[in-house]
Amino acid sequence: MTTSTTRAQTGTVGTRAADAGSMxxxxxxxxxxxxxxSICHAIGERPFTTCDKSANVWRLAILSMGESWHNxxxxxxxxxxxxxxxxxxxxxxxxxWVLEKLGWACGxxxxxxxxxxxxxxx
Numbered sequence: 292m293t294t295s296t297t298r299a300q301t302g303t304v305g306t307r308a309a310d311a312g313s314m315x316x317x318x319x320x321x322x323x324x325x326x327x328x329s330i331c332h333a334i335g336e337r338p339f340t341t342c343d344k345s346a347n348v349w350r351l352a353i354l355s356m357g358e359s360w361h362n363x364x365x366x367x368x369x370x371x372x373x374x375x376x377x378x379x380x381x382x383x384x385x386x387x388w389v390l391e392k393l394g395w396a397c398g399x400x401x402x403x404x405x406x407x408x409x410x411x412x413x
Contacts, residue, residue, distance in 0.1 A: 331361035339366035357381030
């Protein structure tokens, strides 16, 4: 026999699970963001010239949607894509590209090869 109390408790459990899932998602987002701004300024590859110690850390690329290609982000911050070299996954750039093709984003600034070459370390 199902009572209204049982139904209310089930709803409460579902709400608690959704709340817990949201907290995990938010916690993961903040950890990845803090990792980008700390780890990517301490270790990693630095293929582009910058005025800081920003670096690329490939291990964070998937979790950060490509934001861990931090060296180019700081070398040329107005560009939509940061993972420009072969094998650099940048899903946020792909998302922006899709939005641009759908007409939902305009004036997107993509990296130009001649500009990249000028910013590369020799």
